Amino acid sequence: MKKKALALLLALTLILALCACGGQTQTGPGPAENPGTDAPASEPADAPTEGPEEPSGEAVTLKVGATPAPHAEILEIVKPLLAEQNITLEIVQFNDYNTPNDSVEDGSLDANYFQHITYMNDYNEANGTHLASVGAVHYEPFGLYAGKTASVDALADGAQIAVPNDATNEARALLLLEQEGLIKLREGAGITATRLDIEENPKNLEIVELEAAQIPAQLESVDLGVINGNYALDAGLKVADALAVEANDGAAAEAYGNVLAVKEGRENDAAIQALYQALCSDAVKEFINNTYEGAVVPLF
Numbered sequence: 001m002k003k004k005a006l007a008l009l010l011a012l013t014l015i016l017a018l019c020a021c022g023g024q025t026q027t028g029p030g031p032a033e034n035p036g037t038d039a040p041a042s043e044p045a046d047a048p049t050e051g052p053e054e055p056s057g058e059a060v061t062l063k064v065g066a067t068p069a070p071h072a073e074i075l076e077i078v079k080p081l082l083a084e085q086n087i088t089l090e091i092v093q094f095n096d097y098n099t100p101n102d103s104v105e106d107g108s109l110d111a112n113y114f115q116h117i118t119y120m121n122d123y124n125e126a127n128g129t130h131l132a133s134v135g136a137v138h139y140e141p142f143g144l145y146a147g148k149t150a151s152v153d154a155l156a157d158g159a160q161i162a163v164p165n166d167a168t169n170e171a172r173a174l175l176l177l178e179q180e181g182l183i184k185l186r187e188g189a190g191i192t193a194t195r196l197d198i199e200e201n202p203k204n205l206e207i208v209e210l211e212a213a214q215i216p217a218q219l220e221s222v223d224l225g226v227i228n229g230n231y232a233l234d235a236g237l238k239v240a241d242a243l244a245v246e247a248n249d250g251a252a253a254e255a256y257g258n259v260l261a262v263k264e265g266r267e268n269d270a271a272i273q274a275l276y277q278a279l280c281s282d283a284v285k286e287f288i289n290n291t292y293e294g295a296v297v298p299l300f
Contacts, residue, residue, distance in 0.1 A: 060271045061088040065100035065112035068093050069233040070140070070288070070296045071258070074279065075113060077287045081278040087271050095213055097166065104263055105129045111272060113137070113279070114230070116256040118191060119168045130264040134276045136257035138288060139297045140229025142176050143242030149223035152180055152243055158204050159223040164212035170194060172246075172256060173226035174207075180244045191255050229295050239295045257299050 062082070066072040072093050079089045092109065094100045101123050103109040111134070115123075120131050147162075149155055161182075163173035171193040177183050184200035185193050195207050208222055215225045216235035227237065239245055246252045260276050262269075278284070280300040288296050 057086060059086050059088070061090055062110045062271055062275055063090045063092060063108075064275070065092045065094055065103055065109045065114065067095065067100075067114040067230050067234075069230055070138070070292060071113045071230065073291070074137075074284060074287065077284055078275065078278040078281075081281060081283065082274060085274050087274055089275070097212065101127075101129060101131060101261075104131060104261060107263070110266070111260055111262045111275065113258070113260050115258065115261065116168070117259050118255050119166070120259060120261055122168050131261050132264040132267050133259040133261055134267050134272060135280070136259050136299045137276075137279045137284075138258050139253045139256060139299055140258065140295060141239065141246040141297065142172055142229065142252070143227055143232055143237070143239055143246075143295075144176055144180065144244040145219060145225050145227055145232070145237055145242055147219040147222045147225055152182070152224070155182070155203055155205070155223060158206060160206045160208050162208045162210050162215045162218060162222045162225040164215065164226070164228065165209035166212065167192070167194070168256075169212055169228060170209065172252065174198070175252070176226055176244060176246055177205075179246070233292065233295055238293060240293065253297070253299070 064075060066075055072091050075089060075091045079091075082089050092100075092103075094114070097115065097119070100109065100112040100114055101120075104112050116139075117133055117136065120133060123129060124131055144152070149159060161177065163170050163177075168191065171189070171191050174183065174185060174189075174193045174195075174197070175191070178185050182201075182203065182205060183198050186197040186199050189197035195209075198207075210218055212228050213231055215227050216231055216237065219225045219227075219235075224243070227235075229239075232239075232242075260272075260279060262272055266272055285298045285300065288298050
């Protein structure tokens, strides 16, 4: 009897041990384990980290405002580069300097590419807008072009010279006239110069203020005209035709670099950054250098 009781006790002990082991079996991940890593369950294998915004890979459309030449033409070169990243570029052309800024401010455009940094900053100050530069892309040297008078030396007393009527571009035009010895500006006037800052005007030149886009069309009605690079291109004028051109190694290149502009807060959007990188690509540099013959100078 003692032997039977002992055997029964051993069998009961073995059964209890097997049940205890079977109680640890789970059908899926639970608190006791973390599949795919040796880390304990309380420490996730891939903790999230903060960093710059990355492209989502989803289809994105960017609506960008630009003046026709060279900006819209350059953006056309960028289109296929962005398409490779699943970004569709929609180019909206403008022929004035106000609407594309207002459209970025109100959100109907994602960005614009037509203006230099100084104009953008002045526009913000004058209009209470919140535009920001993503970065500079190129520089367009201002040119002094012949109208009724064929050369600077042939200018008569009282000759008319057309300049842009917006503050930043007028100052730039006056600096070019000073560069050529036609006028002398008040010391320190710099990129804020106006007609009131002209201290010396030996030929009594009449400075005619016109909307920048209208100067090429009015060129034959004045003696000379100072024309923005993009409007000169639109009118079929070449830098080689200009009587004088801004030096591209001076302050003008820094103060008047053309930028990709967005509303403040969007500078680091993934799609916007992709657009800027495409604008600063070798393909764009090659296109600019081969197309514009010095009228457009890459800044990258």
